[in-house]
Amino acid sequence: MYGLLIALAFVLSYLESLIPVFIAVPGVKLGLTNLVVLIAFVRLGKKDAFIINVIRILLVGFTFGNTYSLLYSLAGGILSYLAMLLLWKRKSFSLLGVSVAGGVCHNIGQILVAMTVLETGALIYYLPILMISGTIAGILVGILCKEVIKRLPRNLDS
Amino acid sequence: MKKNDIILILIILVISGAGLFVLHATKSSGSFVKITVDGNVVATYDLSVNQTYELEGYEGGYNILVIENGEAYFREADCPDLVCVKSGKIHKVGETIVCLPHRVVAEIVNEGEDAEVDTVSQ
Incomplete structure (x- = not known):
């Protein structure tokens, strides 16, 4: 299950890089790989979700990106994981809410690192747009995740 | 849900x-565009002067900055994603165009604004 999910995250990252971005704001994307982290939350548990999250970021970062894109992804990934963990533990949110929180916090984390690296406070102007795009992406990924989990065979967990 | x-x-x-x-x-509307590369201010250009500048990115690479009719935009660059070119024109105070691969930031500022104000607002 572990290897399968990481491989899936890897493929989804590549797939997403093929989708052209029409909006000229850096950082607007679907975040399809969050699907994998969500599945890990449901099927494996919070600790495994974290490990899978970090491994897929490192793997994708070393393959497709550079040191800085790795840093952005790591900040976004960890902040989004913490937000999802918080909502997941409270049990009063469905996967959709967890996914939205993850998407939004991923973008917030990336902006914070970009502000630090580039030493420009003015990047805060991107934040509202990135929060909205993160919400929409989170809703889509959340719906997708529910459907995938419904169809995922039970015996994969073993 | x-x-x-x-x-x-x-x-x-x-x-x-x-x-x-x-x-x-x-x-x-701002009157100057401030260029920083890797966090260091390298130039401040007057938005009222129509002009084209070639900027050098961190660790090489170039971005062509154009100032036209009080607006600034990147016309060309050799970065992989070209987000800076797609970002379009800016002229309002605080608006930025960022080229992450070259670590180049173009920010619209006002005359009275100096570097200290920016440090505080961070």
Whole structure:
């Protein structure tokens, strides 16, 4: 299950890089790989979700990106994981809410690192747009995740 | 979908909508464009002078900055994603164009604004 999910995250990252971005704001994307982290939350548990999250970021970062894109992804990934963990533990949110929180916090984390690296406070102007795009992406990924989990065979967990 | 999900989504949308409104309402047209590379201010250009500049990115690479009719934009660059070129024209105070691969930031500023103000606002 572990290897399968990481491989899936890897493929989804590549797939997403093929989708052209029409909006000229850096950082607007679907975040399809969050699907994998969500599945890990449901099927494996919070600790495994974290490990899978970090491994897929490192793997994708070393393959497709550079040191800085790795840093952005790591900040976004960890902040989004913490937000999802918080909502997941409270049990009063469905996967959709967890996914939205993850998407939004991923973008917030990336902006914070970009502000630090580039030493420009003015990047805060991107934040509202990135929060909205993160919400929409989170809703889509959340719906997708529910459907995938419904169809995922039970015996994969073993 | 649970009730809490909808509340969460609405709260996020309200916050970002308010943020968007406040940030746009407080903007005014600027008179200079400040260029920083890797966090260091390398140049400040007057927006009232139509001119084309070639900027050098961190660890090489170039971005062509054009100032035209009080607006600034990147016409050309050799970075892989070209987000800076797609970003379009800027002229309001605080608006930025960022080229992450070259670590180049173009920011619109006012005459009276100096580097100290920026440090505090961070």
